[in-house]
Amino acid sequence: MPVxxxxxxxxxxxxxxxxxxxxxxxxxxxxxxxxxxxxxKIVGYMDILGELDTSEVEPLYSPMLEPETPREDVPxxxxxxxxxxxxxxxxxxxxxxxxxxxxxxx
Amino acid sequence: MGNNYELxxxxxxxxxxxxxxxxxxxxxxxxSLLARIAxxxxxxxxxxxxxxxxxxxxxxxxxxxxxxASKGLWGIPITIKDVYNVKGAPTTAGSKILSNYLPSYxxxxxxxxxxxxxxxxxxxxxxxxxxxxxxxxxxxxPTRNPRALDRVPGGSSGGAAAGIVAMQAPGAFGTxxxxxxxQPAALCGCAGLKPTYGRVSRYGIIAYGSSLDQAGPLAxxxxxxxxxxxxxxxxxxxxxxxxxxxxxxxxxxxxxxxKGLTLALPKxxxxxxxxxxxxxxxxxxxxxxxxxxxxxxxxxxxxxRYSVAVYYVIAAAEASTNLAxxxxxxxxxxxxxxxxxxxxxxQSRTEGLGREVRRRILxxxxxxxxxxxxxxxKKAAQVRRLIQEDYLRVLEKADFILAPxxxxxxxxxxxxxxxxxxxxxxxxxxLPLNLAGGPGLSLPAGMGPDGLPVGLQLMGPPFAExxxxxxxxxxEGIFPKLPEAAL
Numbered sequence: 001m002p003v004x005x006x007x008x009x010x011x012x013x014x015x016x017x018x019x020x021x022x023x024x025x026x027x028x029x030x031x032x033x034x035x036x037x038x039x040x041k042i043v044g045y046m047d048i049l050g051e052l053d054t055s056e057v058e059p060l061y062s063p064m065l066e067p068e069t070p071r072e073d074v075p076x077x078x079x080x081x082x083x084x085x086x087x088x089x090x091x092x093x094x095x096x097x098x099x100x101x102x103x104x105x106x
Numbered sequence: 107m108g109n110n111y112e113l114x115x116x117x118x119x120x121x122x123x124x125x126x127x128x129x130x131x132x133x134x135x136x137x138s139l140l141a142r143i144a145x146x147x148x149x150x151x152x153x154x155x156x157x158x159x160x161x162x163x164x165x166x167x168x169x170x171x172x173x174x175a176s177k178g179l180w181g182i183p184i185t186i187k188d189v190y191n192v193k194g195a196p197t198t199a200g201s202k203i204l205s206n207y208l209p210s211y212x213x214x215x216x217x218x219x220x221x222x223x224x225x226x227x228x229x230x231x232x233x234x235x236x237x238x239x240x241x242x243x244x245x246x247x248p249t250r251n252p253r254a255l256d257r258v259p260g261g262s263s264g265g266a267a268a269g270i271v272a273m274q275a276p277g278a279f280g281t282x283x284x285x286x287x288x289q290p291a292a293l294c295g296c297a298g299l300k301p302t303y304g305r306v307s308r309y310g311i312i313a314y315g316s317s318l319d320q321a322g323p324l325a326x327x328x329x330x331x332x333x334x335x336x337x338x339x340x341x342x343x344x345x346x347x348x349x350x351x352x353x354x355x356x357x358x359x360x361x362x363x364x365k366g367l368t369l370a371l372p373k374x375x376x377x378x379x380x381x382x383x384x385x386x387x388x389x390x391x392x393x394x395x396x397x398x399x400x401x402x403x404x405x406x407x408x409x410x411r412y413s414v415a416v417y418y419v420i421a422a423a424e425a426s427t428n429l430a431x432x433x434x435x436x437x438x439x440x441x442x443x444x445x446x447x448x449x450x451x452x453q454s455r456t457e458g459l460g461r462e463v464r465r466r467i468l469x470x471x472x473x474x475x476x477x478x479x480x481x482x483x484k485k486a487a488q489v490r491r492l493i494q495e496d497y498l499r500v501l502e503k504a505d506f507i508l509a510p511x512x513x514x515x516x517x518x519x520x521x522x523x524x525x526x527x528x529x530x531x532x533x534x535x536x537l538p539l540n541l542a543g544g545p546g547l548s549l550p551a552g553m554g555p556d557g558l559p560v561g562l563q564l565m566g567p568p569f570a571e572x573x574x575x576x577x578x579x580x581x582e583g584i585f586p587k588l589p590e591a592a593l
């Protein structure tokens with residue numbers, strides 16, 4: 001399937017990415033055209049899947065042949081997952097007290 | 107061992123024997139490897155961070171209590187691909203966006219390695235978020251192939267494989283989502299094992315494609331992989347996809363008799379176009395196998411034709427979901443100069459993630475988006491089932507599947523960076539295994555005429571790691587032994 005610029009822009013918006021970062025205003029159109037072309041080539045290759053009739057095939061989302069094995073839901077002492085909250089807050093880009101700070105949304 | 111300067115040359119099991127016999131101490135082994143890293147690292151760039159002080163401290167503590175044979179990796183230094191969380195060291199995943207990420211917890215694999223007495227020596231380089239097959243897409247610069255410094259080591263676990271071949275460590279852990287252990291092992295000339303999906307816990311490993319990712323070991327010989335797998339295999343309450351099946355004995359293994367070994371060779375992988383040197387080396391390896399009495403049978407696996415398309419839809423879809431968490435809010439790098447929340451997300455992700463990672467996120471977002479989901483993601487998942495059925499069907503009649511690992515040898519830097527689709531298509535040898543979920547073992551089949559290693563891989567039924575290693579031992583005995591890398 002060919003991908004047009006409008007679709008590419010919509011996908012980039014969903015992915016929270018800029019399509020042609022660092023490209024000067026005047027060259028943006030060329031850069032976008034190249035990117036969309038390259039993207040379309042990759043998506044076009046994926047279209048070979050259309051050769052197969054899979055109407056009766058159940059999708060396989062995990063290769064496991066056995067059911068998953070959840071553990072008993074019991075708290076464990078000294079669990080490394082319950083790491084010190086200070087460690088987690090200590091690597092945040094921006095904090096106010098013990099809260100993560102993001103740009104104002106309301 | 108009189109000469110401690112040569113301890114770095116010891117393979118894993120030889121090093122273990124020497125340690126248990128007290129021929130040398132864990133500290134002496136660590137010093138020898140750190141010295142080797144200091145000499146080789148400026149040439150190959152395999153490590154993102156050498157944990158010298160931590161390794162020395164651990165070795166000192168181990169030496170103080172003395173050798174413990176009940177611990178399978180007592181005193182053995184090991185490198186870890188920089189997608190595993192190791193407490194006290196940053197995990198960058200080869201990405202700028204995680205340049206300042208200090209994990210507050212440790213991967214199950216790393217914890218089990220420590221419990222087995224291993225020493226974590228260094229964190230190795232990789233393609234950003236393990237997306238790539240050349241280690242050229244690391245935000246921290248490429249790793250070079252120790253056999254030819256102007257060529258890539260393969261990837262994404264390129265630092266792991268290059269470090270093993272450069273004798274920086276006797277064992278390494280990498281991850282394999284579409285061939286990322288097996289292919290660099292082949293291109294650098296060492297052994298690498300992708301265990302069955304679910305054999306090893308993924309807890310604490312940065313996720314790329316969650317239904318494809320699997321952790322596994324690399325070493326210079328097949329037999330040295332056993333103790334590494336033994337230390338980490340088994341159920342983990344922190345990863346529900348880690349199988350409840352008990353681990354087998356991967357250490358006390360015996361080479362299978364090649365006579366009576368039935369190997370299935372998928373026509374779709376053997377009949378494509380090859381580099382002539384690779385082809386000649388593979389043909390020689392096949393005739394050696396036949397001479398030793400192995401039965402080689404060409405089989406059709408028609409669904410392999412679709413595997414590259416299936417893989418890149420599924421891996422990209424899972425990547426776009428897994429990497430949505432990198433938004434500059436709780437950890438990682440936040441861009442400056444944004445105007446609003448969406449702008450902050452967009453700018454942080456665009457500046458922090460590399461070109462190939464952004465490309466795959468876009469592809470995955472496309473495949474999962476409303477209007478395209480059925481035609482791409484669901485369709486790929488349906489064809490994935492057909493690929494798995496092909497794989498299991500062939501293994502009903504053969505002991506293992508035998509395939510090349512790469513149709514070309516290690517290539518010069520920059521060969522495919524402007525042509526992603528061609529590079530994706532090169533992965534056809536390795537990625538079907540991740541779609542099917544089985545185990546695969548890559549080992550050197552010989553040296554090509556250009557002096558570059560050529561690899562072969564054996565693939566087996568789910569959870570057949572022990573017979574796979576035993577068959578690998580047999581093949582290793584039949585194929586020529588590679589020389590040490592001249593560094």
